[in-house]
Amino acid sequence: MAALSGIDMDIHDGGVTAIIGPSGCGKSTFLFCLNRLSDLIPGCRVDGRVMLHSHDIFSPGTDLTALRRHVGIIFQKPNPFPTTIWRNLEMPLKQSGIRDKAEIAARIEECLTAVGLWNEVRDRLRRPALGLSGGQQQRLCIARALTLRPEALLMDEPCSALDPIATGVIEELIGEFRGKYTTVVVTHNLGQARRIGTDVAFFWNEGRGGRIIERGPVEKVFDAPEDDLTRLYVEGRIA
Numbered sequence: 001m002a003a004l005s006g007i008d009m010d011i012h013d014g015g016v017t018a019i020i021g022p023s024g025c026g027k028s029t030f031l032f033c034l035n036r037l038s039d040l041i042p043g044c045r046v047d048g049r050v051m052l053h054s055h056d057i058f059s060p061g062t063d064l065t066a067l068r069r070h071v072g073i074i075f076q077k078p079n080p081f082p083t084t085i086w087r088n089l090e091m092p093l094k095q096s097g098i099r100d101k102a103e104i105a106a107r108i109e110e111c112l113t114a115v116g117l118w119n120e121v122r123d124r125l126r127r128p129a130l131g132l133s134g135g136q137q138q139r140l141c142i143a144r145a146l147t148l149r150p151e152a153l154l155m156d157e158p159c160s161a162l163d164p165i166a167t168g169v170i171e172e173l174i175g176e177f178r179g180k181y182t183t184v185v186v187t188h189n190l191g192q193a194r195r196i197g198t199d200v201a202f203f204w205n206e207g208r209g210g211r212i213i214e215r216g217p218v219e220k221v222f223d224a225p226e227d228d229l230t231r232l233y234v235e236g237r238i239a
């Protein structure tokens with residue numbers, strides 16, 4: 001059975017695209033297609049194309065390691081490696097071939113600063129990452145994705161495991177990504193989609209696979225939707 005069908009969508013460079021829709025409409029599946037994590041879903045077949053610039057990432061010969069370096073992903077539950085804060089960031093840098101110690105240290109400081117963590121952890125970089133709070137762990141995971149200087153970041157409900165304060169910090173951070181990274185965020189939280197998004201796509205599944213009902217600038221989709229289903233959904237009258 002199709003999880004998604006008839007998907008045709010541009011994702012704006014440097015924008016924050018929020019993907020909204022009820023449970024099971026294919027939001028995560030869509031996200032996973034954008035850096036081919038869909039390859040890891042047993043039995044999953046993808047037809048069509050996903051273009052990153054002029055390259056179809058589903059074309060044979062795509063370098064998946066390079067793709068995932070360009071298009072990083074952050075999951076719902078923070079997933080730091082069970083090692084030190086420092087090693088969490090050093091590992092991807094080393095794996096990508098960076099050996100120079102000064103460069104590694106500079107990149108680590110740069111990424112921790114970018115997520116607002118540097119001042120919080122600079123004195124405990126050699127301590128376990130799992131000793132951080134949930135919100136700090138999530139910011140560490142974002143910093144880890146940033147070490148490889150991605151152009152796009154995919155986020156699958158990045159705040160749903162966090163308390164309201166940590167959620168606010170991550171939302172602010174995503175706001176700062178505008179213009180720097182192309183960000184796609186799956187969220188169940190309509191308020192969050194409105195706060196962080198520049199664009200929004202509303203997915204819906206009528207039983208024949210998820211499809212996009214409406215997409216466009218956040219103000220348009222929330223305040224002047226063209227489709228009745230979108231209006232009912234953004235007004236919270238259907239779930």
Ligand SMILES: Nc1ncnc2c1ncn2[C@@H]1O[C@H](COP(=O)(O)OP(=O)(O)OP(=O)(O)O)[C@@H](O)[C@H]1O
Pocket residue numbers: 003021022023024025026027028029030041042
């Ligand atoms: N690994 C899998 N194997 C088989 N079917 C799957 C798998 N993952 C998802 N699906 C199916 O694909 C459809 C879309 O699921 P998906 O998780 O993408 O939806 P979603 O909108 O992200 O849902 P939620 O908001 O609950 O996370 C659902 O029908 C789901 O059952």
